Amino acid sequence: MEGLAGATEDEALRRRPLRIGGRSVAWVAPLLVLAAVTVLDVATGERYRFVSWIVLVPGTAAAVCGIWTTAAIAVLSLATYLALDTAWPGQYEAGLPDFLLVGLGGVLATLACVIRLRRERGMLHMRDIADTTRRTVLRPLPPLWAGLEHAALYLSADAEARVGGDFYDMQPGPHGVRVLLGDVQGKGLGAVETAATLLGTFREAGYHETDLAAVAERLESRMVRHRAYTAALGRPDGDRFATAVLIGFPAAESGVVEVVNFGHLPPLAVGPHGIRPLPAGNGVPLGLCDLVGGLPPLWRVPLAADETLLLVSDGITEARDASGEFYPLRAELARAIAADPGRAEPRRLVRRVREGVLRHTGGHLADDTTAFAVRRARARARAPRAPS
Known part of the structure; x- marks a missing residue:
């Protein structure tokens, strides 16, 4: 700097x-x-x-x-x-x-x-x-970590737009691996500060808490406290909230994932046989759960070994072309998977999303664009051979 x-x-x-x-x-x-x-x-x-x-x-x-x-x-x-x-x-x-x-x-x-x-x-x-701040919030992740392989995409918006509050992370622990992706309402350093606050809580709770519902409760509590703090400072963003989706890969069950959705876009399960959305859960954003009397429900969803979970921000689904048409994410992915089932692999999947969004918008992004693809690693990648 x-x-x-x-x-x-x-x-x-x-x-x-x-x-x-x-x-x-x-x-x-x-x-x-x-x-x-x-x-x-x-x-x-x-x-x-x-x-x-x-x-x-x-x-x-x-x-x-x-x-x-x-x-x-x-x-x-x-x-x-x-x-x-x-x-x-x-x-x-x-x-x-x-x-x-x-x-x-x-x-x-x-x-x-x-x-x-x-x-x-x-x-x-x-x-x-802005780039340094973003790299500080979005820490580098090992490409193969705790039995999961993943790939991430973050595209900054046009120079005229301020830095936004998209965030993602994964946290291994004794109770499995937890994944979080979200989008803080608004832009600017206040949004980045809120994202950093939520990620700090997630990294601690994701490791220590036994149940994913307890991790979700800790995130909601932290968001409420952060809103009270910013309001006490007299800042105009004291009513900020964040949409997020929390995923759990239980250590004891390989064919199931747990999902808590705080008003975010539902993840997509992408596999060689097609694409299916996970339950949205009808949850409200983080910081607003007291308005509906409780946290979003926890869903347990089967996930095949060859399926990849794709989590995206609204910068992808709301990306527009010159005529104002939204980017058809599911249709684009369905065509790509039908032509080549191997595109369900996380790195290829994220690369396809990146190329599709940039092509659709002509390279002019109106909002930060984030995608995170993750799946359980194959046995040969998870357990390398011991040296002879």
Whole structure:
């Protein structure tokens, strides 16, 4: 973070798209404009002078080039203006006023470039802060952990959107493995703080509590306390809540999973033979259970050995294309599984979701997008051979 605070102009330019083979070619655009103005002025003769249009060249450079490149192109534009204008007889010359216009345009373009790069560095710094915060909340998980194999997807929304509150984690313990995925209402650092609070509680309760219902109760209690805390501070997000789905893989039963759903999208069981949703449970979000008099019910659902549980945030199901159509998650997955049953494997499943969402939205995400796929590992992956 400290390094980004002192980011140079080159660092900001490295993230711009006008690059070929790792080298910037942004200078080509203003030079093409300069060449076009030159050809146009020479070709139209003395009756139509276009030499003053050279003032557009530094402005073009300011939009895509660095400071020194913009300044150099501004000087080149001024020299080209002099060469073109003095080549004509005196009565056809544009003269000193347009010369001053081109010179002033070059100065203003260079200043505009300085301001643009300063704002870009600030934006990159804020994006780095958001990414660092997100990585702190969403800790790295081993790809094969406690007999489960999994894959995760997190896509940040467009730069204009603030960081959101999507979260996920898995916690092995003596009573099995617990998985949590949720979405805190709202955006900004307050949402990230709430997500971190819930994940901390989940990691402790998921390990120590015998029953999944007790883990759910601890999460609800923590959310209520966090809301009271933020309200006592006088913050405007004191009524924040979170949707979440809590999954338990019991240690003693391999063909069953337990589900508690706090108003979240129901998980999908994806296998070679198709897709089926797990019960939604009709639960309310975390922090609101007192409004309905209790926690959501705990469901025990059979899960085949070749089925993968897919948990997603509403950033996926509410992703829209240019015409406003929602991303058809289940239909897309059903077609993919029918064509290749092996796509039910967690990594391939998450990769398919990622590609489908980005293709559907054209890469423009309106909300953070999260998916978590998990299933019991095959026996050969869970128990590697002992060394001879």
